[in-house]
Amino acid sequence: MFFHVQRLINEIVADEPDPGAANALQEGLGGQFGEMRTMMQYLFQSFNFRGPDAKPYRDLLQGIGTEEISHVELIGTTISRLLDGSPRYQGSPTDPVDTPGAGGAIPLELAKSAGNIHHFLVAAQGAMPVDAAGNPWNGSWVYNSGNLVLDLIYNLMLESTGRLQKCRIYEMTDNATARSTIAYLIVRDQAHENAYARALESLGVNWRTALPIPKTNAEQFPEVARLLDLGLQSKQYTFDLTAQSEAGKIFQGPSPSNDGTNLMATEQAPEGVPSVIAPERFEEFSPGLDADLLELIQATAEMEMEPVSSSFGPVT
Template sequence: MYLHTDQLINEIVVDEPDPAAANALQEGLSGQFGEMRTMMQYLFQAMNFRGDPSSKPYRDLLQGVGTEEISHVELIGTTIARLLDGSPRYNGKADDPIDEPGKGGATPLKIALDTGNIHHYLVGAQGALPVDSVGNPWSGSYVYNSGNLPLDLLYNLMLESTGRLQKCRIYEMTDNKAARSTVAYLIVRDQAHENAYAKALESLGVDWGKLLPIPKTNAEQFPEVKRLVDLGLQSVQYTFDAGNTSQAAKLYRGASPSNDGTELTTEVMPEGHPAGIAPERREEFSPGLDPELLALIQATAEVELRDADETGS
């Protein structure tokens, strides 16, 4: 059972629309090593987990990381939507918000023909899609769940390392502040998850030596990443366990396997940041609500609220 808080796990810095950056971020969302894959892989591993009571810390660790990945899907998907929102930069004529086809004027969605992913406009109404950066749909075949704990943990560490590598590349593809704020956060959290799976594998006898983190990057060269690393975000793991019964802290503790001098700690969840709702996009007929219908819905809601208050009193 999950509870949703109407907040984003990290702030998305406001910047100009950038459909090309949005398309690059699609790889981080729905590519083979993206957030949708990590979310589904860890949650399936947690749901299918088998073992005696002593193995509960491993199941709790998978559950906690998998639950955090839900918020990462929300964060990167919302970032894509904000990078796309308003990107046509066309609001129509003063007397005709959407030009009539064939009248010789500018067309509202012309940008869709030569910038980014045409499906962002044609199918998604300037929103994120469950596809990678070249339009391939996300596939459940990406999910790895062998049932063997050491194998699954090794695969998960590889997944986090590859995802972090790709996000470092995405960061260097764009200088858009909105895109970079999200990518920087995910780079740091991917390292936290590398640490989580590395610690779990250490408890099973693995000696990492100097291998981690993967890839080895100078995080300080990315200002947004340095700020988060200075806060120690790479060394904390969230349990998202409202009942406070998670045993993940039995694994996620001690010196960081990334050899950065930090100690690993666990928390229930981060504070979060306001989410908000994107504005209406007339050129996409989104959401396409009829003013008269809206007025009727509002009037009906007011009557129902009034009746509920009278009944309650």
Template sequence: MYLHVEELINEIVVDEPDPAAANALQEGLGGQFGEMRTMMQYLFQSMNFRGDPASKPYKDLLQGVGTEEISHVELIGTTISKLLDGSPRYQGKKDDPVDQPGAKGATPLKIALDHSNIHHYLVGAQGALPVDSAGNPWSGSYVYNSGNLVLDLLYNLMLESTGRLQKCRIYEMTDNKAARSTIAYLIVRDQAHENAYAKALESLGVNWGPLLPIPKTNAEQFPEVKRLVDKGLQSIQYTFNPQQTSQAAKLYRGASPSNDGTELSVELMPEGVPIEISPERKEEFAPGLDPELLALIQATAEVELKEADRPPSS
């Protein structure tokens, strides 16, 4: 059973709309190595986990990482929506006269014909879609669940490493602050999860030596990443288990397998940031609440408030 705390796991920095960056981020959401895949893969591995009670720390680790991935899907999907929201009214950057979608009286959704993914406007009403950057639908066939713990952990480490590699590339495709704030967070958390699966495999006899992290990148060249690494976010794993019954800390502890001099630690969950509802998009006919419907909603709310304030009858 899951609880939804109505907060994002990381802040999305405010910047101009950028539909091209939104489309690049679709790879990190619905691509073969994206957040939808990690979420489903780890949760299915956790649900299908078999073993004696001594193996519970491995199940708990899969469960904790899989639960965090749900919040990553929410974060990256919300970021894509923010990068698309209002993009038909985007007037372009002053230092790039060619970049002027929506300017000079253009039709409201003209930008959809020659920028990024047309389905963001035709189907998604300026919102995220469960597809990759080429528009291919996310597929359940991406999910790897062999039933063999060692194979699954090896595959998961590969998945986190490839996802981190791709996000480093996406980071270098855009200078949009909203996109980079989310990409940087996911780069660091992918390393934390790489550490998680590496540490679990160490407990099963693997000696990584100098192999990790994969890929070996200089995080300090990305300022947003460096700020998070300086906080040690790459060496923390969350359990999302308020009952404190998770045994993931039996695995996620000791020196980081990334050889960065940090010690691994487990926490319940991070502090979130408020979620804001996006404004209506009239050019998309969404959500389409006309004045009569809005008046009905307000009248209904007033009646309910009066009923709630009425003292109980004796």
């Protein structure tokens, strides 16, 4: 089973909307080497895993795959924040939907020339399961051979390529919202590279000569350097509520990154940060609820929470 904690795995720094950066981030979400790919690939490998004696490797795949779900949530929310309010975010929420915004712009004028017009036409200024060119995410990208060594080699290549692409996206924008998420994912990609590299080493595979990890010098990025100083590249979470994960049997010892750190898999999950729902977008008619509907929703929510409160106490 999977449980959802309503917190984001990392903080998204506030900045101005940037539809162009949002579209670049779509590659990191729905591209061939994006977070949807890693999520599906590792989870399917763990679902189809065979051989009970190799349980630590299954647990490692499952832990990383579960983390990737939170990465999909993080990058999708970031794309929404980069689009949220564009292009009339300085207008008043009480204005009619066709009132000109900042600088006299009509509500969705920017959509014609910035980023991906489908962000505005189809997704109400939100993320979509597509790449930066608008191509739908493709399930055929998922590699699940059933052979543990082949899968681990492929996963190491996938994380390395994903980190390389995120470094390129980082260089495309100075938007703090985009960079806060990109930097976090760069460092966590390195942690997952370390995980698959260590797993291959434990199987006697000399991956350094067969598949060297590309050097990106990502530590020069200030946001990345701060996370590296916290040792985030050398942690792997279990996301296991029953303390049965054996991934720590693999994710241990000196880091394959040769950065002087030791791998640690003792934490269940990161603390995370509060998750906040984005404001309404009146020009998109999103969510498009009037006062009577909002009152009905609130009343329904209170009714649904009654059995929860009676069983577990008040929900805060």
